[in-house]
Amino acid sequence: MATTITVNQTERSLISSEETPLLWVLRDELKLTGTKYGCGVAQCGACTVMLDGQPVRSCQVAIGDIAGSDVTTIEAVSGVEADAVRQAWVEMDVVQCGFCQSGQVVQAIGLLELNPEPTDGDIDTYMGGNVCRCATYVRVRKAIHRAAEILAA
Amino acid sequence: MQNTRALMACALVAGLLLAPAFAADDETVAYPAAGTVDGATGLEAWSRIYEVASHPRCANCHTGESDVPMWSGPSYGDEPRQHGMRIRAGESRIGAEHLTCSTCHSYSEIPQTVPHAAPRVGASWQLAPAEAHWFGKSSEFICAQLRDLERNDGRDYLALADHIGHDVILHWAWSPGVGREPAPYSLAEHIMDIHLWGAAGQPCPQD
Ligand code: FES
Ligand code: FES
Numbered sequence: 544m545a546t547t548i549t550v551n552q553t554e555r556s557l558i559s560s561e562e563t564p565l566l567w568v569l570r571d572e573l574k575l576t577g578t579k580y581g582c583g584v585a586q587c588g589a590c591t592v593m594l595d596g597q598p599v600r601s602c603q604v605a606i607g608d609i610a611g612s613d614v615t616t617i618e619a620v621s622g623v624e625a626d627a628v629r630q631a632w633v634e635m636d637v638v639q640c641g642f643c644q645s646g647q648v649v650q651a652i653g654l655l656e657l658n659p660e661p662t663d664g665d666i667d668t669y670m671g672g673n674v675c676r677c678a679t680y681v682r683v684r685k686a687i688h689r690a691a692e693i694l695a696a
Numbered sequence: 697m698q699n700t701r702a703l704m705a706c707a708l709v710a711g712l713l714l715a716p717a718f719a720a721d722d723e724t725v726a727y728p729a730a731g732t733v734d735g736a737t738g739l740e741a742w743s744r745i746y747e748v749a750s751h752p753r754c755a756n757c758h759t760g761e762s763d764v765p766m767w768s769g770p771s772y773g774d775e776p777r778q779h780g781m782r783i784r785a786g787e788s789r790i791g792a793e794h795l796t797c798s799t800c801h802s803y804s805e806i807p808q809t810v811p812h813a814a815p816r817v818g819a820s821w822q823l824a825p826a827e828a829h830w831f832g833k834s835s836e837f838i839c840a841q842l843r844d845l846e847r848n849d850g851r852d853y854l855a856l857a858d859h860i861g862h863d864v865i866l867h868w869a870w871s872p873g874v875g876r877e878p879a880p881y882s883l884a885e886h887i888m889d890i891h892l893w894g895a896a897g898q899p900c901p902q903d
Pocket of ligand 1: 579580581582583584585586587588589590591600601602603
């Protein structure tokens, strides 16, 4: 039986089997390639998307488990936190190669929704599962502080 | 083979009062009644229980006051180490104060078939309560904790066996997915051992 989920506010009836990871449904079936494949085993964070408002590693989510859920990908993140993160990311020129960045951005939005004034420690803990091979960590941290400032203004 | 061992242990108490009960798989199993198992048999059962409790599949998430899960076991090399990614489970034990365990450990009954992927089960992934500190602890220490109602959530041995039979996150230890060594024995054998140990009066090596 087809699984139906809402992706970026559009209901989608999926042809993939229920054990298929959400990541592959997004990229291969729905052609939403903003979400990246880094490891497939929850080690890198590149595949992070919002699932019912929480950042999750889409490579670890079987679609059979999320029928009826809301998924938001990097293509459609929105709201004040998303706007602040987008602005801060540009101001701080965070991105190097960019491969990890859709995951970093979605995770950072999740952090600011939970905690609008994170400390360095909060950032390091919450973002610890988002790996960047270009080592943009210092700029990611600065940009999250900047996004918090934008939110507070 | 393990089944045979548990059955033989059971045979030691044959002829004594046997109390019917349900194991995790809902198969009717006859468990020994309280007071019908001798101390030596109870201690043997305890040593098998300790093998399970101290196995990485169980102990890695029984880290006591530390809210950091451990990575140890055959797939992690010789030295145990803390869970990567700065993971902290917080007082909530599910990471709610930091990064929820469910970010990676999905709630799923669909078996994990990818080696090295995040373990998952049809329950919320979490650390055991701080009182149940098993990682790196001795047989004596864990035994004393498990029979102490103050530190085992008020469970007598029957409640403990029932908890193990019905809390599916614990069942993950015996079906941890591809590439991970399961806990020793089987769930049914482990539950039988809890009954044997309990019916013998919960003896510990230090008694
Ligand atoms: S691709 Fe999912 S965490 Fe790396
Ligand atoms: S910017 Fe290159 S991997 Fe993060």
